[in-house]
Amino acid sequence: MPYGPYEQIAVDCKDGILTLTLHRPEKLNAFTGKMMWEMIDVFTRVNKDDAVGAVIVTGAGRAFCAGADLSGGASTFDATTNPARKERDAGPVESVNWSDERVRDGGGRLTLTIFECLKPVIAAVNGAAVGVGVTMLLPMDIRIASRDARFGFVFARRGIVPEAASSWFLPRIVGISKALEWCYSGRVFDAGEAHEARLVNELTEPGAELARAHAVAREIVDNAAPVSLALIRQMMWRGLGMDHPMEAHKVDSRGIYARGASADVREGVSAFLEKRKASFPMKVSDGMPPYFPWWQERNYS
Numbered sequence: 678m679p680y681g682p683y684e685q686i687a688v689d690c691k692d693g694i695l696t697l698t699l700h701r702p703e704k705l706n707a708f709t710g711k712m713m714w715e716m717i718d719v720f721t722r723v724n725k726d727d728a729v730g731a732v733i734v735t736g737a738g739r740a741f742c743a744g745a746d747l748s749g750g751a752s753t754f755d756a757t758t759n760p761a762r763k764e765r766d767a768g769p770v771e772s773v774n775w776s777d778e779r780v781r782d783g784g785g786r787l788t789l790t791i792f793e794c795l796k797p798v799i800a801a802v803n804g805a806a807v808g809v810g811v812t813m814l815l816p817m818d819i820r821i822a823s824r825d826a827r828f829g830f831v832f833a834r835r836g837i838v839p840e841a842a843s844s845w846f847l848p849r850i851v852g853i854s855k856a857l858e859w860c861y862s863g864r865v866f867d868a869g870e871a872h873e874a875r876l877v878n879e880l881t882e883p884g885a886e887l888a889r890a891h892a893v894a895r896e897i898v899d900n901a902a903p904v905s906l907a908l909i910r911q912m913m914w915r916g917l918g919m920d921h922p923m924e925a926h927k928v929d930s931r932g933i934y935a936r937g938a939s940a941d942v943r944e945g946v947s948a949f950l951e952k953r954k955a956s957f958p959m960k961v962s963d964g965m966p967p968y969f970p971w972w973q974e975r976n977y978s
Contacts, residue, residue, distance in 0.1 A: 678726040680719060685712040687737070688719060693730035693898040694891060695723060695796075702738030707746035708809045710762070713783045720790045727960040730898035730906075732794070733890045734817065735801040741826065744808025754837055784809040784841030791816040792842075792914060795907035795961050797897055801890035802826045802877065807865065811876075812839060815846035818910065819893060820877040822868045823886045828876065829865035849917050851876055902941045902957040904964045908932055915972055928971055935966035 680688040680695075687698040697719055699706035723729045736742055745753065752758045756765035756779070767779040774780075791798060791813070800814050802822035807829040814820055830847075832839045839847070839860055847856040851874045859866070871877045881889045897906070912932070916925050936942055941959045948955035 678722055678728065680722060681715075683715045683718075685709060686715045686719070690729060692895075693728065694733060694894045695719070695726075695729045695731070696733045696735065696887075696891075699734075699736045699742050702736075702740075704746065705740035705743035705805065706736045706738070706810070707743050707748075708784070708813075709746045710764075710783055713787050716787055717790045720787075720794050724793075724795045725962050727903070727962050729796055730903060731797045731799060731894040733799045733801055733887070733894055734813075735887050735890070736803050738804075740804040740810075741800075741802045741806040742808075742810030742813065743805050744810050744831065754835075782840040784812055784843075787813055788816045788841040788843075788846070795910065796903075797894070797906055797910060799890045799894055801887040802868075803884075803886055805829075805865075807831055808835075809841055812841035812843040812846075814876075815841070815843055815850060816914070819879075819890075821879045821881060821886050821890050821893070822871065822877040823883045824868050824880050825883045826868040826871070826877075826886075827865050828868070828871050829863065830860045831863045831865070833860060834863035900955075902945060902955075902959065903961050904939075904941060904957075904959045904966075905936065907961050907965065908936075908969070911970070911972075931966070931968045931971065935968065939964075939966075 680690065685699070685701050687700045689696045689698075697716065699712065701707060701712070720732070723732055747753050749759050749761055756762040756767065757769060765779050767773050767777040797819070798817040800817045800820040800822075802814065802820060804823065804825065805827045806814060807827070808831055811828045811830060830839055830843070847860075855874050868877065868880055872880050879889065912925075912928055916928070919925055939959060941957045944957055945955050
């Protein structure tokens with residue numbers, strides 16, 4: 678499946694791993710509307726691309742993403758006055774319809790698309806990840822960072838609030854107290870603190886983060902059934918919003934029942950007993966079980 682052409686990201690797909698690189702190195706990969714739509718395009722396409730088993734996101738140059746592009750000056754975030762955000766203008770704040778699609782923030786459009794992704798997503802944080810540069814990391818599954826990386830939820834220092842659905846993601850990852858402390862202060866903190874608080878899974882020496890991300894992706898792609906990965910990703914993330922373990926039991930049970938009768942399970946068990954590598958036949962594009970996507974069911978019981 679062809680990707681692009683893109684102007685502000687670069688995409689490379691090889692041996693089952695798609696690497697998405699934020700590519701505005703001269704601007705420290707500052708986030709723009711164009712970058713958002715290009716990333717959304719990639720994360721939408723990979724769901725139907727059986728050649729992709731995992732996605733890695735990294736940045737070009739010395740930063741991962743320095744946050745929103747502030748070249749618009751004081752009106753950068755003002756959709757009612759900034760010509761560059763005209764498509765986001767839903768009218769004056771005093772009379773706006775808060776349900777208008779144009780009110781939605783760009784970071785949230787991206788993170789919700791990543792949340793819906795059916796492939797494992799790994800971040801290789803090579804440098805500064807500030808503002809939307811850090812909030813876009815939150816729906817990614819595994820975050821690997823250089824020891825030189827820096828992070829900052831700087832929104833209150835700019836007079837705005839955290840975006841990209843981070844008020845949902847961040848407390849679930851690091852706990853409510855740490856999430857609030859970081860967002861209240863808006864301070865920039867180092868990779869060691871991010872690791873200690875579990876914002877990132879693993880630290881590497883500078884320059885080694887991308888290779889480590891590829892090694893993690895390689896182990897996943899080479900050994901796991903793609904349909905199982907797609908289901909596990911959605912089971913885990915959506916399970917964070919469940920109010921009782923019975924809800925997880927319902928979803929787990931459907932998965933065990935459906936997958937238990939599948940060609941993938943027959944292959945996986947046979948390969949284990951025969952002491953060989955499994956070759957899973959089923960594909961995400963056409964092999965998801967009938968109960969998927971279960972969260973859209975209206976008569977759930």
